[in-house]
Amino acid sequence: MAALFLLPLVLAVVAVMWGVGIYNGLVAARNRVKEAWAQVDVQLKRRFDLIPNLIETVKGYMQHERGTLEAVTQARAAVAGAGTQAQRVEAEAGLTSALGRLFAVSEAYPDLKASTNFASLQEELASTENKIGFARQFYNETVMNMNNRVQMFPGNIIAGMFHFAPETFFEVKDEVQREAPKVSFN
Amino acid sequence: MKCPACRVPMYVVEYQQIELDLCGACEGVWFDSGELALLLGDQRPLDAAPAPTDEATRSCPLCDKPMDKVNIGPGRRVLVDRCPRGCGLWFDGAEVAALVADLDAAGWGLPAAVHGFLREMFPAKGGK
């Protein structure tokens, strides 16, 4: 007789534990997304901080490229002024392409290219650009993982109950990507 | 690194971002294969079959293997030591000068990059 009462109880306990497992998985996935974004953010800030130094170094050599330099400064200001995440992503993409143009133009200035200060800044910025890309790639992977958990059965039940929302990908718009000149490392 | 001929420590000379190891005692020169590759870029490295000779065998200063004797340059008149494992080339004291003189006389017999660099590094010193 007792078994008849115990069975639903056992089933309920199993169901709760199973739900707790899914819940914890969701929390862990959300934390991974946050951590991954923090890494992207660190690199974006690093680039932001390197730019005044770059402009200062380049200014003397590139008298005739006012427009290119100003575009970089303006793109940087746009990043600083961005309010929402979507605006920020767009402004950062703009900064990427402005910097790309600056480095493309710098090819025409042998004196500048010979300066060791510029060479090390260029490696720094190029690498920071790569780091942004790789951190973004990893961030998008964690977002994908999170969203799969939130939207696929059975995770979506628990996610709905506790208001887990899908996260936004950090996408780079195609046009911006195409505009940015691909300067090879070789 | 020790000179394969005199066994004393060698010093390094860098020019145009290429490095050579020199012996202060016998003026021999070690041309590392990595440096040769930097100098040649994509061009083919020097290759020649080992030549029979009674010259004493030397050991590679890097891997200690006995080196092969090979003839290089125009007319293959200069006999140098080459590491069988590909570590590099060893020129005895007078051999570099002889090679440069031969190259100058005969035109390009070696890839131009190597000849140009050697001529820059070892300008003909009157008589030698």
Place this chain on the structure above:
Amino acid sequence: MWEQIAANRRKSILLVMSAALLLGALGWALGVNFMGRNGGVPGVMLALVVWLVMTLTAWYQGDNIMLSVAGAHRVQKEDLPQLFNVVEEMTLAAGLPKMPAVYVIDDPAPNAFATGRRAENAAIAVTSGLLKTLDRDELQGVVAHEMAHIRNRDIQLMLFAGVLAGAIVILAEGGLRGMWLGGGRSRSRRDGGSDGSGIVAILAVVLMILAPILAQLIYFAVSRKREYLADASGASFTRYPEGLASALEKISRAPQRLGGATSATAPMYIINPLKRAGEMAANATSTHPPIDERVRILRSMAGGGLADYERSYREVTKGGGVIPKSALQGEPAVAAAAAQAGQPAPQVAPAPVAAGPAPSARESARQVDDFFYRKDGYRKVDCACGTTLRIPPDFATPAAKCPRCGTLHDLR
């Protein structure tokens, strides 16, 4: 990747257990041989102590032992900025919690390995030959491969495998030597008593012979599949399989042999350092899959994802897959997962836009050499004609001549 990690953990435990058994047997044999019939138990006890010390050593010092056996030196960002940046980039791509320490080995043979207890305190070591031979994309491919070993926790297994194999070989050799010396003495003391010391001697000899075979087994344990997996993950980090493919080709073609590699440490390297160019053919006992096959798989990848590698692997080897299903369902199999979830496939980063040329091959070669000249205490002398002389600390003559202008530089 979790399936692979669990498999690694099982293999680690198995390895430690079998090494303990071998050590116990060795201890028993040596104990009986040197201390008489009742020496077996103390011998085993002694072996167990040795085993404990070894395991603890492997756990706490194994990575340092590996690095010092290989002759690796720690570098900082100011020494080799480009290498440092590449490692940092791949740390981000792999999503590792902490950047591995960077080490350089002064050896003209291009090669690389990763080691460490866990992802949080790992190390990546590359040879100076590697830095001189590869361009930045290729270097990135190699570092990505090593980063994959770290993230897939292969390094933990390789650490145990390497230290245990080394220790067993040393113990077996020591025992053999002790047998020639001590074994003879004990026999003469008992003047020819047939107390089974002959059998023990045979057993001990058998164990000596077993040791190298065990090393071979460790070669097997560090399976070839793991190398494929590291190639796959590495390609998915850089999204540019060609970088690793071309690096593998260059490394395998290089004529030099690595100095600091032994059979115990060989499985750790990206390419087996004990085989010479031209004899790269894989056989049943090989630790590494054939290079040209690895290259072909990488070259026929349609994209940079794990799923792309899996497809390419099946095509090239005409065999079953290599990547665990769980890994394929998880992270970078982006397109398929997105379709399942009813979302548009997000654009996962293409190869990031590189903003400038790297230092030339000559420049990076000089950077590496400069690091070692500084470390080894070379003296720098700039000659007025444009050459730079570097004088080793043990240089015997008081002056050095510049070959270009003939100037004698006084060194006193």
